[in-house]
Amino acid sequence: xxxxxxxxxxxxxxxxxxxxxxxxxxxxxxxxxxxxxxxxxxxxxxxxxxxxxxxxxxxxxxxxxxxxxxxxxxxxxxxxxxxxxxxxxxxxxxxxxxxxxxxxxxxxxxxxxxxxxxxxxxxxxxxxxxxxxxxxxxxxxxxxxxxxxxxxxxxxxxxxxxxxxxxxxxxxxxxxxxxxxxxxxxxxxxxxxxxxxxxxxxxxxxxxxxxxxxxxxxxxxxxxxxxxxxxxxxxxxxxxxxxxxxxxxxxxxxxxxxxxxxxxxxxxxxxxxxxxxxxxxxxxxxxxxxxxxxxxxxxxxxxxxxxxxxxxxxxxxxxxxxxxxxxxxxxxxxxxxxxxxxxxxxxxx
Numbered sequence: 001x002x003x004x005x006x007x008x009x010x011x012x013x014x015x016x017x018x019x020x021x022x023x024x025x026x027x028x029x030x031x032x033x034x035x036x037x038x039x040x041x042x043x044x045x046x047x048x049x050x051x052x053x054x055x056x057x058x059x060x061x062x063x064x065x066x067x068x069x070x071x072x073x074x075x076x077x078x079x080x081x082x083x084x085x086x087x088x089x090x091x092x093x094x095x096x097x098x099x100x101x102x103x104x105x106x107x108x109x110x111x112x113x114x115x116x117x118x119x120x121x122x123x124x125x126x127x128x129x130x131x132x133x134x135x136x137x138x139x140x141x142x143x144x145x146x147x148x149x150x151x152x153x154x155x156x157x158x159x160x161x162x163x164x165x166x167x168x169x170x171x172x173x174x175x176x177x178x179x180x181x182x183x184x185x186x187x188x189x190x191x192x193x194x195x196x197x198x199x200x201x202x203x204x205x206x207x208x209x210x211x212x213x214x215x216x217x218x219x220x221x222x223x224x225x226x227x228x229x230x231x232x233x234x235x236x237x238x239x240x241x242x243x244x245x246x247x248x249x250x251x252x253x254x255x256x257x258x259x260x261x262x263x264x265x266x267x268x269x270x271x272x273x274x275x276x277x278x279x280x281x282x283x284x285x286x287x288x289x290x291x292x293x294x295x296x297x298x299x300x301x302x303x304x305x306x307x308x309x310x311x312x313x314x315x316x317x318x319x320x321x322x323x324x325x326x327x328x329x330x331x332x333x334x335x336x337x338x339x340x341x342x343x344x345x346x347x348x349x
Contacts, residue, residue, distance in 0.1 A: 006205055007171040007178060013201035014181030022051055029103040029128035030061050036123045037084050037115065050079060061101045064092040073254060073334030082252065087115030105129045127176035134166035135179050139186025145218045146190060149207035153219050226301040231273040232260035232342060233310040237324060243333060245321040256333040258342060269306050281316040294341040305338045307345065
């Protein structure tokens, strides 16, 4: 009975307070899938514009399946975690071949698709098909660690405890709204810092609130952010700039960037620049002038990227992974955020 009360209270609150978001105006499994992948590791406000552009450009699964990889990467630029978009295309191609372009409504079939872990599977099944599947993302995890007063570091065991609790309280109907209600609760009320417990609709169920320990849940292991220095060389010929494509495997795979790399221990910026240009392009730097620095934070490290205008003794060898691109066309290439900031520097934006 208590579980039914929890569900009804949460659903009532969600229907009254939910934000008007574009992916909440549809039951199209494809559109819900795209929104859920974009929302992983990315804020709602950031995702809205990306989602609208994506759906306009790729209104159906088949459009993603047939698109060129470079175009998909460009559409994704700025969202990071680029394996997400690669998995979207792989999954789309499988959906077209095996399911006639429609997402299946069975968990065992969805789980075989690239990028469909427990969260994405549960989100699509519950929101698009109203099937009774729980979902646990960062917001939902935080909500239930507080409701259950779990004073531990996040771990698979903690998630298992949350899934067991969810199995007891998940309603038989309006499962999608219930799951979205939990995420909305985590975003608007049960925030990471300074939760708004006084207006929380389910505070009567919250053990952490009763014990006054909600501010310290979940426990967080302090993590140091490593700093890295890097150099980047801007090579210009006429009205065109030289860019190169990163390897197809590893960090930031297949994205385009200006040549350069990490500054090694005891190297000056200039020494690193000369070495990187020699290693990558097999040519020598004749002249260089520093034009500025961009700073970018990745998941576990901070990059100070020092940017130089350079002249070289000979043009890089022409190959598929090399391009001479006009200023206007630079924006058409999918780049890591650091390189995208350099383009902004060049254009004066």
